[in-house]
Structure formats: C-alpha cells, structure tokens
Amino acid sequence: MTHTLYILCLALFCIGLYCILRKRNIIKIIIGVIISEYAVNLLFILVAYRMQGRSPIYSPDAAIENMVDALPQAVVLTSIVIGLATTALLIAIAMRIYEKYKTFDITKINELRG
Amino acid sequence: MLELYLLLIFMIVGAIVAVELKDLLSSVIAVGAVGLGLSITFIVLKAPDVAITQLVVEILCLIILIRSTLKRDLPFSTSGRWFLNTMIALSFIGIFLFVAYKAIGDLPPFGYPIMKVASTYLKQGLAQTGATNIVASVILDYRAYDTLGEATILFTAVIGVLALVRRIGRKKSVEQEGSDE
Numbered sequence: 686m687t688h689t690l691y692i693l694c695l696a697l698f699c700i701g702l703y704c705i706l707r708k709r710n711i712i713k714i715i716i717g718v719i720i721s722e723y724a725v726n727l728l729f730i731l732v733a734y735r736m737q738g739r740s741p742i743y744s745p746d747a748a749i750e751n752m753v754d755a756l757p758q759a760v761v762l763t764s765i766v767i768g769l770a771t772t773a774l775l776i777a778i779a780m781r782i783y784e785k786y787k788t789f790d791i792t793k794i795n796e797l798r799g
Numbered sequence: 800m801l802e803l804y805l806l807l808i809f810m811i812v813g814a815i816v817a818v819e820l821k822d823l824l825s826s827v828i829a830v831g832a833v834g835l836g837l838s839i840t841f842i843v844l845k846a847p848d849v850a851i852t853q854l855v856v857e858i859l860c861l862i863i864l865i866r867s868t869l870k871r872d873l874p875f876s877t878s879g880r881w882f883l884n885t886m887i888a889l890s891f892i893g894i895f896l897f898v899a900y901k902a903i904g905d906l907p908p909f910g911y912p913i914m915k916v917a918s919t920y921l922k923q924g925l926a927q928t929g930a931t932n933i934v935a936s937v938i939l940d941y942r943a944y945d946t947l948g949e950a951t952i953l954f955t956a957v958i959g960v961l962a963l964v965r966r967i968g969r970k971k972s973v974e975q976e977g978s979d980e
Contacts, residue, residue, distance in 0.1 A: 687908035693807040695899055697814055699892050704818045706888035712823055712868055716830050719860065720814050723837050726853075730844050736910035740845040741933035743925055752933070753845045755924075756917040759937035761849050763949045769856045770956035776867045777963040 690731055698724035711779045711789045715772065722768045726761050733757040802843055810836045823868045831861045848934045 701724060704717030733754035741755040779789070786794050810833050817829035834857035841850035907913055914921075920933055920941060930936035938946050 687910075688903055688906070690803060690807065690909050691903055691906060693804070693811065695896070695903070697807070697811055699896065700811065700814045700818060702892055702895065703888055706891055707884060708818070710823070712864070713818070713826070715864075716817055716826060719830055720817070720833065723810075723833060726849075727837060727840065730841060730846050730849060731909065732906060733846070733912055734844045734910060735912055735914075738845055740847050741921065742847075743931040743933075752921050754912045754914050754917045755920055755933040755937055758846045758849050758934050759942060760945075761846075762852055762934065762938060763945060765849070765852050765856050766949060767952050769860055770953050772860055773863055774956045774959050774963075776863050777960045780867050781963050 691728065694724055694728045694731060697727070709791050711782065711791060714791075715775050715779065718775065719768075719772060722764075726764055726768075729757040729761045729764075803840065806836055806840045806843065810840070824865065827861065827864045827868055830864070831857065834860070846934075848932070 698721050701717045701719075701721030704720065705714055708714055708717065733756070735751070735753045738751055738753040741752045741758070782794065783789060788794065813829050813833040813836065817826045817833065820826045820829065834853065838850050838853040838857065841847075841853055920937055924933045924936045925931065928936040928940040930940070
C-alpha cells in the first residue's frame, strides 16, 4: 500500500497517453502531451518526498536532517521550463498547419497531402 | 496524506474531463485546472520553488493555448476505423502498464527517499556555495551546465517559434508562387 500515490500518478500518465494515441484533433494531442508531462514531473517530486519533511531551505532554528530530497526538485525545475518551450513550438506548428489546411483534424491533413 | 489523495484524484478527474470534452476552449480550461492542482500538490510535497515555476509556466501555457484555439472550434470526425484505433491505443497502454508494474516495485516506498547524492548537497551546500536555498545551489552551482543546456533548448525553441510564426518571409514566397503561375 506504500505505492498507492505512484499508481495514481501512473493513471494520470495513462490518460495523457490515451489522449495522444486516440484523438485526432491536434490541439487534443498537445493537451495529451501536456498531461503526460505533468504526470512525469509529479512522479519525480513524489519520489523526493520525505515523511514529516520540510522544504530544502536553511533557517537558523531548524535541523538539517529532516529536509526533502533537493536533487529531483532541481531537475524538475529545469524540466518544467523545457516543457513550456516545447509546448510553444508544438502550438506554433499546429497554427501553421491550420493556416495551410484550414483544419486541426490529422486524418484530413493526411488526405490532402495525397 | 489525505489532501494528497484528494488533489491527485482531482487532477485525474480534470484530465479525463479535458480529454473527453468536445469543446476545445473548455478542454483547455480543464487542463489549466489540472496544472493549478499540480502546483498546489507541489506545495504540499514541500517543493515551493517548483510550485512557483509551475504556476507561472501554467498561466503562460494557458494563454498560448487559448490564443491558438479561439474561434477555431471544429466538429470532430468520429467516422473511420474507430474500433481498430481504440484497440491499438489500449494495447499500447496495456504494454506500458505491464512494464510499469514490473518497475514500480523497485522504487523506494513513499516518504523514504534514498538520498545518496542529495545528502552531500544538504550537508555541505551552505558551506560550499553560500546559498540558503539548496535547490538554487544545485541548479546554479553544482549542476550549472544543466541550466546552461536548458537555456540552449529555450533559445532553440524560441528561434523555431519565430521562424514558424513570422510573416515577412512567407509573403515573399506567396508572391513568387503567384508570379510563377
């Protein structure tokens, strides 16, 4: 039962994966990518948590021993910003596709390309 | 612990709503709810820096998504190989879940991290870098090259977005096509 939160996080990732694989609207696919990315970031922070821990910031009145793991937090901080950049690039490509083909439906784009 | 379960269930419900709604704008707003729930979860998990970054990034992401979907709502096409597509998607998810079930037993139990590397950072971070915030000392001192790589990716993505969105080069190409015809 110690892994229940990990399994819930996995369920969130599976929803994003289903959205990427099944939906035909490009915006929906981008939404699926965003949701999977959230789930991965959340898994890192969940692994880093420590029982009755406190945030990794020094203060003179508290002991060092009980801090949560700082390394995954630093990695996730980088990952979130990269996620924003990739999402902006995906949306720019989607808007160019809309300007050219006047649709977000990927099956129709495939037909037009012949 | 209970608030973590509630937040995760809220996020899962929000994600299902975002995936299944037909209206694109409502779907984007549901993604925003999921992201803000994630930000609150980070605060509960004692990661304030990550929570602040998530909040800012979420709002920016929402603005870009709304800008791209506004007035472009389209009906969904549900025809075609509905059954085959669903079966392929579900089989992929099944394979993923099988691998994840094998792998999740190797993770440390929730609340008891390994902290082989981070214990060094926590003990010596203040003496070596002089930063009271350990996360800042990791991203700006111990792993500064990582942050440099992040900045490189960010600028590459910005160049890509500008090349895709700018209008000056595109008009010329349209005129050339028109003159050729």
